[in-house]
Amino acid sequence: MDKVQKFRKKKVAMLLLYNGAGYQGLQKNPNAKTIESDLLDAMVDAGVIPKEGAEDPGTKISFQRAARTDKGVSAAGQVVSMKIFIDVDSPVEKINKHLxxxxxxxxxxxxxxxxxxxxxxxxxxYLYVIPTLAFCPVEKVVREDFRITDDIIAKVRSVLEQYKGTHNFHNFTSGKKPEEASAKRYIMEFSMGEPYVRDGLEFAVMTVKGQSFMIHQIRKMIGIAIAIVRGLASEDAISRAWGHDKFDVPIAPSLGLLLDKLHYDAYNRKYGNDGMHVPVSWDEYSDVIEKFKEEDIFSVIYRTEKKKRKMLAWMSTLHLHTFDEAKMTAAGVQRETSEMHKAFMNVREVRKEKANSVRL
Structure with a gap:
C-alpha cells in the first residue's frame, strides 16, 4: 500500500461501454446498484485509485461523467474523466478483471x-433501436410480422427532420418551465436507418445528435413522432409542443436507447496535436466498440423486445394521450380531447363492432 501511495496521479479520459440492464442508472447513488459504483470499486481493487477516491470521487479524484444515462439505458461510448495513478501497469486489463x-x-x-x-x-x-411495428398505422391491427413500407419510412424521416435546430423542449422533460433558458436545446441530426429483421421482428436504428439533452427528452421526442406517424397526433403536434402551454407528450420505452458517441471537436483542435496530448477520440477501438454494441447491447434489446413486448405494451396505452395543449378550467387543469384522439376512438369502436359481428 505504501508503494501505491508514491504513484503519480494524472488526469485521464476513460472510454466506458456498458449494458445498463439491471442497473439503476450510471450515476453513483447510495443504496443503489449503479454503473459508477461498480466501476469505482473495480478501480480501487485494481490499484488505480485510492479507496477514498471511490467514496468521494468528485472531490478526491476529480471524477466527472460526460453524460448521464438513466435506469436500464446502455452506452457504447461513455467517457469519464478523473485523476488516476498513472504508473500502474496495464490499468485497463486490471480494471476489467474486477468488472x-x-x-x-x-x-x-x-x-x-x-x-x-x-x-x-x-x-x-444517441441511438434508439426501435421495432418498426411502432409505426403501424392506427387503423391496422399491430402484428409482430409487421414490415414497414417505403412510404412510412419517408414519413418517419420527415417528422424527425422537424426537430433539427434550436427549440424550446420544456414539454419534453420534467420540472422545466418554458421561460427557462436551459429549456432550449440544439438538435443537429435526427434520422432513421434502413429496416432489418432479427428473430422475426423488424427493427430500425434512429440516430439523434444534439448539443445536450435533458432527462426523458429523447424518449419524448420519439414518443410524439410515433404518434404522428401512426395517425394519433396531428402533423403540427411537435411545433405546438414547443409553445408556452403544457402539452401532452408521451414517453417512449427506455429499452432501445443507448449513448453512442461523445464529441470533443474543440478540445481536440486545441490540444490534440500539441505534442503532449492526444485527441479524445476512439477510432482505433471501432471494431471492439461495434462488437460490444452488437453482442452485448443490441442483442439484449432484440431478445427483450421479443420476450417482453415492451413496445407493444406501450402502444396499447398510446391512445390515452390527447396530444394537445392543457386547458385551464375552474376545476384545475384539464386536457381537451383533440380531433385526432376523437377520430382514433371512433376507429376503435368500428373495429370492436366488426369483431363482435364476426363472433356472432
Missing part, C-alpha cells in the same frame, strides 16, 4: 489537467 462482463473499460488517454468530460463535450449522439 462484470456487461461493463468494459476500453481505453484510457492522458488529458490536460483542466479537461472535464462533460464541459468539454460539444455534442452527444
Amino acid at each position: 462484470p462482463d456487461q461493463i468494459r473499460v476500453i481505453g484510457i488517454k492522458r488529458v490536460t489537467q483542466g479537461f472535464n468530460s462533460k464541459n468539454h463535450c460539444v455534442a452527444r449522439t
Whole structure:
C-alpha cells in the first residue's frame, strides 16, 4: 500500500461501454446498484485509485461523467474523466478483471489537467433501436410480422427532420418551465436507418445528435413522432409542443436507447496535436466498440423486445394521450380531447363492432 501511495496521479479520459440492464442508472447513488459504483470499486481493487477516491470521487479524484444515462439505458461510448495513478501497469486489463462482463473499460488517454468530460463535450449522439411495428398505422391491427413500407419510412424521416435546430423542449422533460433558458436545446441530426429483421421482428436504428439533452427528452421526442406517424397526433403536434402551454407528450420505452458517441471537436483542435496530448477520440477501438454494441447491447434489446413486448405494451396505452395543449378550467387543469384522439376512438369502436359481428 505504501508503494501505491508514491504513484503519480494524472488526469485521464476513460472510454466506458456498458449494458445498463439491471442497473439503476450510471450515476453513483447510495443504496443503489449503479454503473459508477461498480466501476469505482473495480478501480480501487485494481490499484488505480485510492479507496477514498471511490467514496468521494468528485472531490478526491476529480471524477466527472460526460453524460448521464438513466435506469436500464446502455452506452457504447461513455467517457469519464478523473485523476488516476498513472504508473500502474496495464490499468485497463486490471480494471476489467474486477468488472462484470456487461461493463468494459476500453481505453484510457492522458488529458490536460483542466479537461472535464462533460464541459468539454460539444455534442452527444444517441441511438434508439426501435421495432418498426411502432409505426403501424392506427387503423391496422399491430402484428409482430409487421414490415414497414417505403412510404412510412419517408414519413418517419420527415417528422424527425422537424426537430433539427434550436427549440424550446420544456414539454419534453420534467420540472422545466418554458421561460427557462436551459429549456432550449440544439438538435443537429435526427434520422432513421434502413429496416432489418432479427428473430422475426423488424427493427430500425434512429440516430439523434444534439448539443445536450435533458432527462426523458429523447424518449419524448420519439414518443410524439410515433404518434404522428401512426395517425394519433396531428402533423403540427411537435411545433405546438414547443409553445408556452403544457402539452401532452408521451414517453417512449427506455429499452432501445443507448449513448453512442461523445464529441470533443474543440478540445481536440486545441490540444490534440500539441505534442503532449492526444485527441479524445476512439477510432482505433471501432471494431471492439461495434462488437460490444452488437453482442452485448443490441442483442439484449432484440431478445427483450421479443420476450417482453415492451413496445407493444406501450402502444396499447398510446391512445390515452390527447396530444394537445392543457386547458385551464375552474376545476384545475384539464386536457381537451383533440380531433385526432376523437377520430382514433371512433376507429376503435368500428373495429370492436366488426369483431363482435364476426363472433356472432
